Amino acid sequence: MAPNLVWAEGYQKDRFVLVRTLNSGRTWQIMQLPMQPPSYPVTAAAEADWKSGYPELYANNERDLWIAWRDIDKPVVWVEYTHDGGASWRVASIPVNEAASVVGQFAFINARTGWLVVESYGASEQSDKWMYHTSDGGSTWHLVYSTSVDAPRLLAGTSQHLTFRTASHGFWLVADPIRPGISLYQTDDGGFHWQRIFVSVPIEYAHDVTVSVWGPVFSKTSPNQGVLAVDFYTSEPQPTMNLAVYHTKDGGATWRYVTTRNIPSEYGNCTFQFFNTSC
Helix, strand or coil, rough: CCCEEEEEEEEEEEEEEEEECCCCCCCEEEEECCCCCCCCHHHHHHHCCCCCCCCCECCCCCEEEEEEEEEECEEEEEEEEEEECCCCCCCEEEEECCCCCCEEEEEECCCCCEEEECCCHHHHCCCCCEEEEEEECCCCEEEEEEHCCCCCCCCCCCCEEEEECCCCEEEEEECCCCCCCCCCEECCCCCCCCCCCCCCCCCCHHHEEEEEEEEEEEEECCCCCCCEEEEEEEECCCCCCEEEEEECCCCCCCEEECCCCCCCCCCCCCCCCCCCCCC
16 A cells, blocks of 8 residues: 555544545545445444444555445445545445344455455354455455355354455454354365364463454565464453464464563453564
């Protein structure tokens, strides 16, 4: 992404707005979208009814950007996208399962090839998931995977992060407070089939549950190098969060726990993002 260009989204007077700066934040321009996502009060009220109209944004670079949200009144996900930095926009619709009520994550490897996750609301943070794929930049989307047909079901928990290294090789990281261990899955066929990867848990966190996960993120200059992070939670002897970082040198085939220092681990919300993973 261009160093001076930043996209941001949010609500202004209850109306969803997408803004862009071309000068590192000194001035901002409101983008005119062909379709307006639901207002904040409408979206907040729908969430109480197990629906979510909150938009999900993904910027691949200064030109290519996608926004998706679930229609509150009918089982459709709307995708608005631009390939010229917001000068022009197009809209696509994805018919979804009635239970698919939350737009999760985007992942793109270039301007044309990408994936989108839609989830259901689920008890104990156990959701069904649907994954859609596009090969034309967002104009058409096709279902490639659904956990609702698995027996026994894979990918239990809630979707947290989706990463594709190539058109066929990708990773899906799920936060599952019920299943022990780290729920990291891998595909080698573009998302049609997923297999859980073994990631060892430090002995001191062996009885904890995973509540938040980030990554994997891979280096653009050394693509076999990558990192992921996991928040382990325990309630004994008192509620505590512990952040664990993992590193791979072989493109995600194996992951090694990295001893870290000076990373906050107290109980509460945590935000973690990798900006440079060229190890």
